[in-house]
Amino acid sequence: MSWFKRKIDGITTKSKEKKEIPEGLWYKCPECKNVVTSDEHADTNWVCAKCGYHEKIGSREYFSILFDENEFTEIATNLTSGDPLEFTDTKSYKDRIKTTINKTGLKDAMRVGRGKINGYDAVVACMDFAFIGGSMGSVVGEKFAEGVNEAIKNKCAFICISKSGGARMMEAGFSLMQMAKTSGKLTQLADARLPYISFLTDPTTGGVTASYAMLGDINIAEPKALIGFAGPRVVKETIGKDLPQGFQSSEFVLEHGFLDYIVERKDLKHKISESLKFFKI
Amino acid sequence: MNYLDFEEPIKELHLQIEKLRESQKKAGVDVSAAIADLEKAAKAKTEEIYSKLDPWQRVQVSRHPDRPYTLQYIEYLTNNNWIELHGDRTVKDDKAMIGGFGFIDDVGVMFIGQQKGTTTKLRQYRNFGMANPEGYRKALRLMKLAEKFNRPIVTFIDTPGAYPGLEAEERGQGEAIARNLYEMMKLQVPVICIIIGEGASGGALGIGIGDRVLMLENTWYSVISPESCSSILWRSWDQKITAAKALKLTAEDMHNNRLIDGIIREPLGGAHTDPTATFENVKQVILNELATLSKLNPKDRSEKRIDKFCSMGVVVQ
Ligand SMILES: [Zn+2]
Numbered sequence: 001m002s003w004f005k006r007k008i009d010g011i012t013t014k015s016k017e018k019k020e021i022p023e024g025l026w027y028k029c030p031e032c033k034n035v036v037t038s039d040e041h042a043d044t045n046w047v048c049a050k051c052g053y054h055e056k057i058g059s060r061e062y063f064s065i066l067f068d069e070n071e072f073t074e075i076a077t078n079l080t081s082g083d084p085l086e087f088t089d090t091k092s093y094k095d096r097i098k099t100t101i102n103k104t105g106l107k108d109a110m111r112v113g114r115g116k117i118n119g120y121d122a123v124v125a126c127m128d129f130a131f132i133g134g135s136m137g138s139v140v141g142e143k144f145a146e147g148v149n150e151a152i153k154n155k156c157a158f159i160c161i162s163k164s165g166g167a168r169m170m171e172a173g174f175s176l177m178q179m180a181k182t183s184g185k186l187t188q189l190a191d192a193r194l195p196y197i198s199f200l201t202d203p204t205t206g207g208v209t210a211s212y213a214m215l216g217d218i219n220i221a222e223p224k225a226l227i228g229f230a231g232p233r234v235v236k237e238t239i240g241k242d243l244p245q246g247f248q249s250s251e252f253v254l255e256h257g258f259l260d261y262i263v264e265r266k267d268l269k270h271k272i273s274e275s276l277k278f279f280k281i
Numbered sequence: 282m283n284y285l286d287f288e289e290p291i292k293e294l295h296l297q298i299e300k301l302r303e304s305q306k307k308a309g310v311d312v313s314a315a316i317a318d319l320e321k322a323a324k325a326k327t328e329e330i331y332s333k334l335d336p337w338q339r340v341q342v343s344r345h346p347d348r349p350y351t352l353q354y355i356e357y358l359t360n361n362n363w364i365e366l367h368g369d370r371t372v373k374d375d376k377a378m379i380g381g382f383g384f385i386d387d388v389g390v391m392f393i394g395q396q397k398g399t400t401t402k403l404r405q406y407r408n409f410g411m412a413n414p415e416g417y418r419k420a421l422r423l424m425k426l427a428e429k430f431n432r433p434i435v436t437f438i439d440t441p442g443a444y445p446g447l448e449a450e451e452r453g454q455g456e457a458i459a460r461n462l463y464e465m466m467k468l469q470v471p472v473i474c475i476i477i478g479e480g481a482s483g484g485a486l487g488i489g490i491g492d493r494v495l496m497l498e499n500t501w502y503s504v505i506s507p508e509s510c511s512s513i514l515w516r517s518w519d520q521k522i523t524a525a526k527a528l529k530l531t532a533e534d535m536h537n538n539r540l541i542d543g544i545i546r547e548p549l550g551g552a553h554t555d556p557t558a559t560f561e562n563v564k565q566v567i568l569n570e571l572a573t574l575s576k577l578n579p580k581d582r583s584e585k586r587i588d589k590f591c592s593m594g595v596v597v598q
Binding site: 078079080081082083084085087088089090137138139141142145167169170171172173174175176177178179180181183184185186187188206207209210211212213214215228229230234235238239243244247248252256257258 | 443446447449451458463467482483490502510514515524527529534540586587593595596598
């Protein structure tokens with residue numbers, strides 16, 4: 001365990017992030033085509049100042065948004081996937097993991113940090129979509145579990161930021177059981193009377209939606225995120241019709257009663273810390 | 282009787298036996314010795330084929346059209362004397378998820394399971410065993426009812442997945458399954474889950490959190506079907522055999538990986554060749570497991586259940 005102190009400035013220009021944020025000094029909004037410098041974009045929490053489009057970001061950016069002074073202790077940092085099934089599709093899972101680690105600088109699709117949010121202690125688990133589509137395998141399950149343990153140990157809140165295509169197919173049965181594992185850990189967190197805030201971001205689908213993402217004491221989401229169990233393509237094939245406008249968007253999921261509210265990134269920290277205040281943490 | 286493609290040699294022998302029987306009836310010639318030989322040969326062939334089923338063949342057996350479904354298990358176990366309960370008290374009664382109570386000998390049990398249809402019409406009525414959110418919520422309602430009156434729960438899992446429809450999404454399929462996982466962890470009564478056919482993904486797991494999770498010998502349980510896995514990872518439907526192998530989805534693989542607690546044997550040639558023998562095996566296993574589980578105190582039992590699932594996963598430090 002070590003203390004991290006990072007400046008958020010310039011993060012977006014690092015090559016590691018190029019999957020999510022365009023490389024270089026400029027950012028062009030994919031929605032309204034507005035162009036700003038990368039620094040300006042980072043200053044607005046990677047949200048388009050003109051149209052409000054929330055660019056997909058990873059754990060590094062979310063930690064910098066949430067944790068006071070971007071200070072946090074990262075836990076369970078050394079876990080990597082064990083390839084329990086020696087899985088090979090068009091490529092071996094081992095190679096896929098190795099390549100992805102090199103490409104992203106991440107060890108797997110979740111990082112967990114403990115720090116303060118406007119003075120309130122919290123453990124934040126955050127998924128990284130850049131790592132095999134944010135898929136949930138054994139490492140995600142174990143990091144989530146250690147995050148819950150850390151929250152119980154420190155008697156603080158647990159927050160999970162979901163961004164995932166669902167299960168990690170290359171871990172098959174092991175991946176499926178992470179749904180059970182994470183849900184089981186949440187019963188322990190609840191027994192300790194500690195709050196769990198689930199924050200759903202674009203996209204949150206499949207096994208993650210059908211386990212911890214939907215189990216928050218409060219469930220909140222970023223605007224216009226895709227949130228669902230079955231992917232839109234599968235639903236479309238099932239019903240044999242085009243999907244209605246806005247289907248499976250945060251706004252749709254809120255309207256149907258599965259979210260408490262939608263929060264813009266600029267308000268995220270304040271709303272979470274207000275919740276922690278209410279929960280007397 | 283329906284035969285799977287790899288059962289062709291067995292079918293041949295069975296046809297020959299039938300022909301001999303016909304001719305015996307018509308011509309009055311005694312060919313019983315020849316029939317006995319052929320029956321022996323058919324049995325040997327079945328043994329040969331079933332002793333080395335590959336994972337894809339097991340998937341085929343798990344979907345065999347003659348394979349018994351949940352209702353038949355419940356009817357046998359309760360001696361046809363059980364009370365079905367309906368509805369989730371919110372939206373509707375999901376026909377793909379059934380439940381109710383009855384007695385196995387003198388042991389009161391709440392039964393829950395996905396139900397597939399036996400005819401084209403019934404298959405549609407049962408939505409092919411694919412439950413909507415109200416199915417999972419109905420299941421949970423019945424589980425809480427069992428808990429209230431201190432009765433054990435037995436679930437039968439047989440689903441190609443939770444229904445991926447538009448209304449299912451509107452009504453929160455993800456939340457419904459998630460809620461079940463969470464609540465089943467905490468149930469204060471014994472829970473036994475048995476995969477009797479297909480155990481596909483979250484749709485199966487949604488009634489699959491038990492003190493004992495058992496698979497019948499010729500079933501599969503994984504995060505995705507081999508066909509869908511093939512289409513996603515190989516971008517083609519042709520790799521289902523390879524995918525079935527890669528997913529390690531058989532009872533044996535799942536048990537070796539300690540993702541389930543045990544395997545229930547099927548009669549030679551699969552559950553459908555002798556349903557009564559299958560039901561009897563299942564009955565004995567349920568009674569034995571319940572006898573063991575009911576000795577634990579409820580809190581310990583639930584904690585053990587949680588710890589078991591929390592220990593699943595392989596990571597490198
Ligand atoms: Zn814009």
